[in-house]
Amino acid sequence: MIKLDKDVSAAMRTLEKAGFKTYAAGECVREVLRGEEVCDWDLYTSAPMEKLAELFPKGEATKEDNEAFLRLDFTYEVKGEDEFDSDVIEGSVLDIHPLDGSIEDLLISNAFTVNAMADNPERGFVDPYDGREDLKKHMIRVIGEPAKLFQEEPIRMMEAVRLAAELGFDLQKSIYDAIVANWRRLLDYDIAAIRGELELLLVSDHAGKGLSMLAETGLMAVVFGEDIAAKMSMSDTNSFKILCEGIDKTKPVRLRRLGLLYATLSKKKGLAAIERMQFDPKSKMHLDDAMTEVIKVNFLNDDEQFKRYLFEHGLERYEYVHNLAKAQRIVYDHPAVKIESRNYRMKTITAQKEPVFVEDLVIDANDIIQAGITDSPEKAEELLNLVVALVHKNPKNNERNTLLKAAKKFSRNKFAAKTRYVRWVR
Numbered sequence: 001m002i003k004l005d006k007d008v009s010a011a012m013r014t015l016e017k018a019g020f021k022t023y024a025a026g027e028c029v030r031e032v033l034r035g036e037e038v039c040d041w042d043l044y045t046s047a048p049m050e051k052l053a054e055l056f057p058k059g060e061a062t063k064e065d066n067e068a069f070l071r072l073d074f075t076y077e078v079k080g081e082d083e084f085d086s087d088v089i090e091g092s093v094l095d096i097h098p099l100d101g102s103i104e105d106l107l108i109s110n111a112f113t114v115n116a117m118a119d120n121p122e123r124g125f126v127d128p129y130d131g132r133e134d135l136k137k138h139m140i141r142v143i144g145e146p147a148k149l150f151q152e153e154p155i156r157m158m159e160a161v162r163l164a165a166e167l168g169f170d171l172q173k174s175i176y177d178a179i180v181a182n183w184r185r186l187l188d189y190d191i192a193a194i195r196g197e198l199e200l201l202l203v204s205d206h207a208g209k210g211l212s213m214l215a216e217t218g219l220m221a222v223v224f225g226e227d228i229a230a231k232m233s234m235s236d237t238n239s240f241k242i243l244c245e246g247i248d249k250t251k252p253v254r255l256r257r258l259g260l261l262y263a264t265l266s267k268k269k270g271l272a273a274i275e276r277m278q279f280d281p282k283s284k285m286h287l288d289d290a291m292t293e294v295i296k297v298n299f300l301n302d303d304e305q306f307k308r309y310l311f312e313h314g315l316e317r318y319e320y321v322h323n324l325a326k327a328q329r330i331v332y333d334h335p336a337v338k339i340e341s342r343n344y345r346m347k348t349i350t351a352q353k354e355p356v357f358v359e360d361l362v363i364d365a366n367d368i369i370q371a372g373i374t375d376s377p378e379k380a381e382e383l384l385n386l387v388v389a390l391v392h393k394n395p396k397n398n399e400r401n402t403l404l405k406a407a408k409k410f411s412r413n414k415f416a417a418k419t420r421y422v423r424w425v426r
Helices: 006-017 027-033 049-055 103-108 131-137 146-152 155-167 173-186 191-202 207-217 220-224 226-230 234-249 254-262 267-276 281-292 303-313 315-332 337-352 365-370 377-393 400-412 414-418
Strands: 022-025 040-045 060-064 067-073 076-078 088-090 093-098 118-120 124-126
Touching: 006 022, 006 040, 006 093, 022 027, 022 103, 027 040, 027 131, 049 067, 049 093, 103 118, 103 124, 146 155, 146 173, 155 173, 155 191, 155 207, 173 207, 173 220, 191 207, 191 220, 191 254, 207 220, 207 234, 220 226, 220 267, 226 267, 234 254, 234 315, 254 267, 254 281, 254 315, 267 281, 281 315, 303 315, 303 337, 303 377, 315 337, 365 377, 365 400, 377 400, 400 414
Parallel strands: 040 093
Antiparallel strands: 022 040, 022 118, 060 067, 067 093, 076 088, 118 124
């Protein structure tokens, strides 16, 4: 028997009193047995959806992955004791799923023994596949034959490694061997499912162990692509091994750890591997920057170059690359001097409110038009993006007459506009 959250217990009693068999099952049971604090609970009951709505009128009918269930939100905000103490969210979220069939039917569908446990304090603990014993052994084991499972549901191979990474467990040898024999079944599999498992693995507590397992079993070819994984250079391989050893020291931020992974490859291979995974446009932009921009930011040697980079790439892209460089310093034990230099420059810009972007200028497009330099709003915006170079060179140039004079010059002299960042030596 496990200790249930008080709100979960109350919901279970309500269902049982109404005559419906109900169990807590799946990951919530596993995590309670591991001694972890559980906020997300799943109950499975013989009650239909319409009856759930009657019993819990404050519940929210929800549908995910074509499954309808009722969600009860018992979370609440706890105010910090003072201005320096952050507010926190406590309580739990409970999803109640109508169960079509027996609890044993549900558990066998979970595939992995550590996820195939259920409990009801009055009905007893249900563990038909010895999941509790596997938790004690720190072992990932499947229900039935691994080879058969992976042939029928290939994504379970990625899930097995992801579970090992989340829990810090080992794979049973039969699972390991079955993955080695069947990983090619995932080469043409739904890339979104593979990407989802990879991202969960990377933000887990034992991501380094999971990455090592991907490499050892052959599954890294599914992530990078078979050609890329087969042609990793000695440098790529060494970088990957060091990442496996050090990635758990970094913050578990999805895009940052993805950037760390792809940056183990050469630029050409990394960009191709990113393309294979079909990320959303914003994620792809940042990951492409991981392959092309980290080196660039390390060579921003003065304030003007630094401000120009911020202006041309935007603050969001810069912060991603900068934070990725900080993570790489942790993994590869790089010197901190470049990072500290950028931190100092950014702190100075912020403290002194130095102009960097067009919005920071004392003039706008209307000022350029009113000065008679152009009557085109588009041209005026273009000139604003040119004159910003003056304030990158010297914040004191953020003065109306100086900027309008430069705008007039750039509108008439294309060479001057093109060489606005050049420092001429007499």
